[in-house]
Amino acid sequence: MAELTQQFKEFASNAGADLVGIAGMDRFAGWPPERSPVSIFPDAKAVVAVGRRITRGTLRGNEEGTNFNTYQSFGYHWLDNEFVALTVFECVESLEDGGWEAVPLxxxxxxxWPQGIPVRPDMPAPNVYPDFSHVAVACGLGEIGINGDLLTPRFGPRQRIQLILTDAPLQPDPVCQSRICQDCxxxxxxxxxxxxxxxEFDDLTIAGKTMRVAKIDYEKCRSCQNGACPNRYHQAGKPDRLGAVCNRTCVEALETREILAESFQNPFRKRNAWGIDQIGNVTELPVEPASSRESEEGE
Ligand code: SF4
Ligand code: SF4
Structure with a gap:
């Protein structure tokens, strides 16, 4: 099992994966059937979360307020639809070449949910869609931050995740014990x-790990003009917030505190952040770049 797992992780890395985490199916005990990976492949032995980074430069146009299409393409649509999907598909092919069934999600x-009719009385209606951020936590990739999004020790909020369910007996990774969110x-x-x-906060427990998450008004996020994107698959879905000022500020906060494994030569935030309020007024936010805070502290 250890050798198979190591070979699989090496293959995934060579196929472009920046993050790979594995959970045994016992970590999903008690999940609602309409959210559980177990409902999709009851005979699976492992769930694999595969991630690729949102490159920091992909956020630059959002951060400066001058180019949103780069993030929408390379940080959202193409990253999910093509780059991560291709990495996942190659991993699935590799598992099936070895004789193991593998379901890409x-x-x-x-x-x-729901979008169909249950085919047996004791089963959830199709389509079962797990919350990928929650599954990623169960797979050991990171935690859910105060902001409600997945944070990983390497990239903070900068990644996209897709999943594989397989009957290959892959070795589970431990649930992430390090603290990433700084409650700042x-x-x-x-x-x-x-x-x-x-x-106002809720406690969220996944695979025995409890995290404090702020209450979030997603209706406001749906109308956000600060780098958020509407969910591209369903109007009921949560909007994508990873390019918005909340998450760009989180990137700055985690990098400034040197929490993340991936570091850069220059700070992310170079100027005070900008913001657009609900009636379209552009404001300067009380969010300064780290470099100006450091120079003030040094005076
Ligand atoms: S910045 Fe936009 S996406 Fe982020 S929490 Fe505020 S409204 Fe939501
Ligand atoms: S900005 Fe601070 S409190 Fe918010 S998610 Fe990031 S680290 Fe946590």
């Missing part, structure tokens, strides 16, 4: 629409 929004509330402070609560 694409991140359709779980909020779109910079994401909430930066949101021009006040969508992330600063004083």
């Amino acid at each position: 694409f991140p359709f929004p779980p909020e779109a 509330m910079a994401c909430a402070e930066s949101c021009p629409l006040g969508a992330i609560s600063k004083d």
Whole structure:
């Protein structure tokens, strides 16, 4: 099992995966059937979360407020539809070349359930869509931050995840024990629409790991003009927030504190962040670049 797992991880890395995490099926005990990977492949032995990074430069046009299409293409649509999907498909082919069945899963929004009729009385209606961020936590890739998004020790919020269910007996990775979110509330402070609560939180437990997550008004996120994108598969789905000012501020917060394994020669935020409020006014947000904070502290 260890050798098969190592060979699989090496193959995934060569196929472009930046992140690979594996969970045994016992980690999904108690999940609602309409959200559980077990419902999709009851005989699976492992769930694999495969991730590729959203490159930091992909966020640059959003950060400067001058080019949103680069992120929408290379950070969202093409990254998911082509780059991650290709990596996942090659991994699936590799497993099936070895005689193991492997189911690739694409991140359709779980909020779109149900879309069909249960085919047996004890089964959920199709289509079962797990929450990929939650599955990624179960697979050991990271945690859900205060901002409600997946944070990993290497990239913070900068990645896209897809899944593979397989009957290959792959060795599970441990659930991530390191603390990534710093509870700094910079994401909430930066949101021009006040969508992330600063004083109301829920505890979220996944595979025995409990995380504090702020209450988030996703209706506000749906109208956000600060780098968020509508969910491209279903209007009921949560909007994509990874390029929005809340998550760009999280990138800055985690890099400044040197929490992330991936580091850069120059700071991410070079100027005060910009924001657009609910009626379209452009404001300067109370979110300064780290470099200006450091120079003030040095005076
Ligand atoms: S997506 Fe927009 S509205 Fe939602 S939390 Fe982020 S900045 Fe605020
Ligand atoms: S900005 Fe701070 S509080 Fe918000 S998710 Fe990132 S690290 Fe956590």
